[in-house]
Amino acid sequence: xxxxxxxxxxxxxxxxxxxxxxxxxxxxxxxxxxxxxxxxxxxxxxxxxxxxxxxxxxxxxx
Amino acid sequence: xxxxxxxxxxxxxxxxxxxxxxxxxxxxxxxxxxxxxxxxxxxxxxxxxxxxxxxxxxxxxxxxxxxxxxxxxxxxxxxxxxxxxxxxxxxxxxxxxxxxxxxxxxxxxxxxxxxxxxxxxxxxxxxxxxxxxxxxxxxxxxxxxxxxxxxxxxxxxxxxxxxxxxxxxxxxxxxxxxxxxxxxxxxxxxxxxxxxxxxxxxxxxxxxxxxxxxxxxxxxxxxxxxxxxxxxxxxxxxxxxxxxxxxxxxxxxxxxxxxxxxxxxxxxxxxxxxxxxxxxxxxxxxxxxxxxxxxxxxxxxxxxxxxxxxxxxxxxxxxxxxxxxxxxxxxxxxxxxxxxxxxxxxxxxxxxxxxxxxxxxx
Numbered sequence: 001x002x003x004x005x006x007x008x009x010x011x012x013x014x015x016x017x018x019x020x021x022x023x024x025x026x027x028x029x030x031x032x033x034x035x036x037x038x039x040x041x042x043x044x045x046x047x048x049x050x051x052x053x054x055x056x057x058x059x060x061x062x
Numbered sequence: 063x064x065x066x067x068x069x070x071x072x073x074x075x076x077x078x079x080x081x082x083x084x085x086x087x088x089x090x091x092x093x094x095x096x097x098x099x100x101x102x103x104x105x106x107x108x109x110x111x112x113x114x115x116x117x118x119x120x121x122x123x124x125x126x127x128x129x130x131x132x133x134x135x136x137x138x139x140x141x142x143x144x145x146x147x148x149x150x151x152x153x154x155x156x157x158x159x160x161x162x163x164x165x166x167x168x169x170x171x172x173x174x175x176x177x178x179x180x181x182x183x184x185x186x187x188x189x190x191x192x193x194x195x196x197x198x199x200x201x202x203x204x205x206x207x208x209x210x211x212x213x214x215x216x217x218x219x220x221x222x223x224x225x226x227x228x229x230x231x232x233x234x235x236x237x238x239x240x241x242x243x244x245x246x247x248x249x250x251x252x253x254x255x256x257x258x259x260x261x262x263x264x265x266x267x268x269x270x271x272x273x274x275x276x277x278x279x280x281x282x283x284x285x286x287x288x289x290x291x292x293x294x295x296x297x298x299x300x301x302x303x304x305x306x307x308x309x310x311x312x313x314x315x316x317x318x319x320x321x322x323x324x325x326x327x328x329x330x331x332x333x334x335x336x337x338x339x340x341x342x343x344x345x346x347x348x349x350x351x352x353x354x355x356x357x358x359x360x361x362x363x364x365x366x367x368x369x370x371x372x373x374x375x376x377x378x379x380x381x382x383x384x385x386x387x388x389x390x391x392x393x394x395x396x397x398x399x400x401x402x403x404x405x406x407x408x409x410x411x412x413x414x415x416x417x418x419x420x421x422x423x424x
Contacts (some may be wrong), residue, residue, distance in 0.1 A: 005149065007333075008333065009175065010169070016125070026371055026372065026399075027330065027372060027398045027399050028398060028399060029397075029399060031175035031176070032175065039175050039178050039180075040147050040177070040179050042156075042177065042179065042397070043153075043156065043179050043181060043185070044152075044153060044156075044394045044395065044396060044397055044398070045152055045181075045185065045188070045189045045393070046150040046151070046152060046189050046192045046193050046196075046393035046394055046401065046403070047189075047190065047192040047393055047394070047403070048394070049394065049399065050074045
């Protein structure tokens with residue numbers, strides 16, 4: 001279970017994140033680290049994305 | 063979630079049978095049906111609709127949208143042909159922009175979650191290769207800036223050289239904000255064949271969207287680009303609070319520029335921007351805009367760009383492709399994700415729309 005929402009950065013159990021989940025499913029890469037809610041440096045490319053948290057490292061679409 | 067696991071919902075816009083084909087003034091005078099006028103004026107003569115006519119198209123009832131799209135498709139086939147131009151885009155420099163375009167998550171003036179990032183040259187080469195592998199003929203390098211500085215232009219130059227050294231002959235476009243004449247000349251010399259600079263919205267609405275520069279400053283860049291022999295790519299975003307009158311105004315202002323390409327975006331209300339709570343454009347309104355823009359711009363490459371995933375979903379995108387659109391951005395956008403390229407290419411295959419080959423563009 002992620003502690004934080006990757007779309008809005010709020011705690012996952014603190015609010016309804018249905019709309020966030022839809023955005024992440026459709027058109028948004030993660031913007032916030034799910035472990036610490038830091039804003040990540042995100043690079044979108046035609047075929048994927050990478051997102052880097054300064055504390056928890058990089059995740060990607062592949 | 064990886065893009066290839068996205069499951070956009072199907073949002074085919076339900077359109078019903080057409081009613082009586084006349085409009086009426088409130089005093090009872092019968093106006094000539096605007097689609098009948100367009101059939102003769104646009105389809106037969108290739109002459110785009112006037113602002114007043116575009117407005118009447120945008121005001122058509124839902125029951126007439128299927129007629130509009132059918133006519134817009136005929137116009138596209140007659141004046142542009144069946145090929146679809148496929149393009150990929152990538153953000154070379156993301157975020158931290160000093161401008162205040164209210165729709166944009168890359169403005170440094172708003173509390174957007176988008177952080178600054180630079181794509182290195184190997185990353186740019188990979189992105190161009192991924193784009194070429196889809197069959198695309200266009201690759202657009204984009205930067206979130208007011209205008210390019212020496213560092214950015216140097217990166218673009220190095221990137222283009224590296225893409226060519228990779229054996230990739232895809233056509234390269236750029237979108238780097240407002241330019242000086244010297245910068246225009248430098249891009250021409252680098253081999254950039256098309257330049258994107260969107261006017262974004264009607265001139266009368268622009269001050270509500272951007273306050274850090276003017277519509278006229280954008281126009282000046284477009285004029286220099288055209289005069290230097292580069293192709294002009296100029297479009298905008300539907301759904302930024304403009305009225306239908308301003309949407310019609312915008313279509314005709316674009317037509318007066320005679321752009322080679324018009325990308326049509328639909329607002330994505332991004333967190334932290336002034337427009338984060340704006341509604342997504344409804345499918346029928348978006349389809350009316352697609353049809354109306356085609357009837358205003360019969361010979362222009364009309365490209366589906368950002369926001370179509372939210373506005374249309376899968377089936378609605380097909381309706382757009384059969385309603386005047388003849389170009390598409392495949393894969394992801396700059397900060398938002400698109401549908402996987404394979405999904406769009408399959409759609410084009412289903413629609414029996416051939417992808418424009420590179421040899422046709424040279």
